[in-house]
Amino acid sequence: MGAYPKHRIIADELRNQINAGDFSPANKLPSEADLCKFHRASRTTIRDALKILANEGLLTGESGRGWFVRQRRYLIYRPQTVFRPRAPGLDPKLCRFVADRVAEGRQASQTIEVAIVTPPADVAERLELPPDAVTVVRRRVRTVDGELYYINDSYFPWDLVQGSAITLPNDIVRGANAVLTSLGYEQTKVRDEVFIRMPNPDEAHRLRLGPGTPVGVHVLTGTTVTGKPVRVAVNVLPGDRHVIVWDRERGVAGDGS
Amino acid sequence: MGAYPKHRIIADELRNQINAGDFSPANKLPSEADLCKFHRASRTTIRDALKILANEGLLTGESGRGWFVRQRRYLIYRPQTVFRPRAPGLDPKLCRFVADRVAEGRQASQTIEVAIVTPPADVAERLELPPDAVTVVRRRVRTVDGELYYINDSYFPWDLVQGSAITLPNDIVRGANAVLTSLGYEQTKVRDEVFIRMPNPDEAHRLRLGPGTPVGVHVLTGTTVTGKPVRVAVNVLPGDRHVIVWDRERGVAGDGS
DNA sequence: CAGTGGTCTAGACCACATC
């Protein structure tokens, strides 16, 4: 084989065909057997090429059906809404997340599960807790228009929220932050961190992710005015379904020439 | 071959060993031949398992040497600096990006290449230009401490910046935004968008990315006070090297209970 | 040189989807 391996050459060729729209509107590729004949290659080589494209997120193979070009539809994810007051028109019986989607003309739902756990090391560190400290975690999987949207796991130090509505597995209509405020721990500063990586098996399972789908992990750490951390939210967003958007104004620009 | 395929079982086992640190400090796995014997599997099956982990970003194979656990070191990327004035202590002869890294005690450099092109469709759309309009693009690849850091491609409408320093392939020490201001197009609003996906072959090549490394694409659109778009910057950040960080203050929280 | 991963082949059996 030359300097450039055969399965890569085939992958490049197929990628160009995909980008040129050669397989639309059916979005279905020729069968592996046909590709073998056409490219004069063994099935392994053809499959190596297809796997490259699958791991780039361009294709998915469906057992017994064929290989298909993947679709992308982006939903907008706005970390900024954390510091925006609830819009007045929203249905007061719905939690913020669902109410916001309904206002956009979408359908939304979420599952909630509350547990008392010792948090992962990175969460404990952000909450400035010793490694064996206990937290309440509200684990949610959010769905928009019938499609899995993202995971939201919110951790609160147990001694702060003990006995409050945060520990109950229901929607908190007025918002967890209102509860924190009434407990004397108003969240006034926030740090947002976004990590980009491949999902671990647990995340892949919870969000039904195929290969080649990276995730953005938005970690929100909220602190009081004195700097005490009161809440860490870990949001896991499938990359093929989200754009993260911020809007900003004013000031002088200058991000490096 | 139960319901759960053999190569997945082996991949799970290896993943656990990696996370438990079984292969540190050398970070080297047993050879494929040894894994075949140990797991009583063919080389193909072992390699299928290793490829799963490679596509999760956990391993890299090095020809003739072996399989190694991948390292992660995150560098902080702050989109916010766009609206922050240049710190007074910085070396006035360096451009903002390099000067900021030097202030952090790091080494930094960048390559600059300027071209006049018709922009990609998504850039043209954000600049509100017809598809055949011409832009100036400043393409930079930025390096920190000798390691490739990210791609920054900044597009400006040709008729706005024609004849200015923006069209020259040098550092603009006072910053491109200062130039825009002096041309009468001060950038006062910014939209940040972050997409998460696998790199295309061009990006993978420019940033020397191995398989299983997703990228974050930070698209910054700057507009004047009247809403006229004057600049689109496309930043491609390898996920294994970056955290995107925002710090915010004040206001009432409430991102959905 | 021997050992390692990278590529490729030919052939087999299975589960699943479709008709």
Add this chain to the structure above:
DNA sequence: ATGTGGTCTAGACCACTGT
């Protein structure tokens, strides 16, 4: 029943790394 992708085997040759 047929065709599809999913998995697995055994064996081969190559380029590269280390000694």
